[in-house]
Amino acid sequence: MRVDQFNYRGKFKLKNSDGSKVTYANHDVVVFNGKTFIASGSIVGKTPDLGEKAGWISLSDNQVLYESNDEPFYAKVGDEWFNTSTGIKYKRIENDFNEFWVEI
Numbered sequence: 001m002r003v004d005q006f007n008y009r010g011k012f013k014l015k016n017s018d019g020s021k022v023t024y025a026n027h028d029v030v031v032f033n034g035k036t037f038i039a040s041g042s043i044v045g046k047t048p049d050l051g052e053k054a055g056w057i058s059l060s061d062n063q064v065l066y067e068s069n070d071e072p073f074y075a076k077v078g079d080e081w082f083n084t085s086t087g088i089k090y091k092r093i094e095n096d097f098n099e100f101w102v103e104i
Contacts (some may be wrong), residue, residue, distance in 0.1 A: 007025070007029065008073075014045065014047065026041050026042065032048040032049065034060075035058060035059075035061070039055055039057075040057055063080070064076075065079070065082065068083075069083060069084045069085035071101070076092060076099075077093060078092060081101065088103055089103070089104050090102060090104060
């Protein structure tokens with residue numbers, strides 16, 4: 001899956017303002033309890049902490065390979081990024097001061 005297929009929906013919500021349940025679709029990305037999750041299909045009424053059985057995959061707990069010409073917005077240490085415009089692959093690492101991309 002490429003990062004341009006992600007649909008960032010922001011903070012997870014169980015219900016809409018009218019009280020109806022929110023429906024999440026395949027590739028929808030949400031933040032829940034400080035972690036990032038992606039929907040692996042259509043999900044209604046199931047919180048991301050229910051995990052893969054409910055259709056949510058944690059991007060926070062798994063290494064992710066992003067493929068795009070733009071630097072991934074919510075990448076974490078250990079993730080990789082293939083820059084499709086340059087053909088260069090990077091890995092996200094950290095030192096004592098910050099996080100950054102290194103070419104691999």
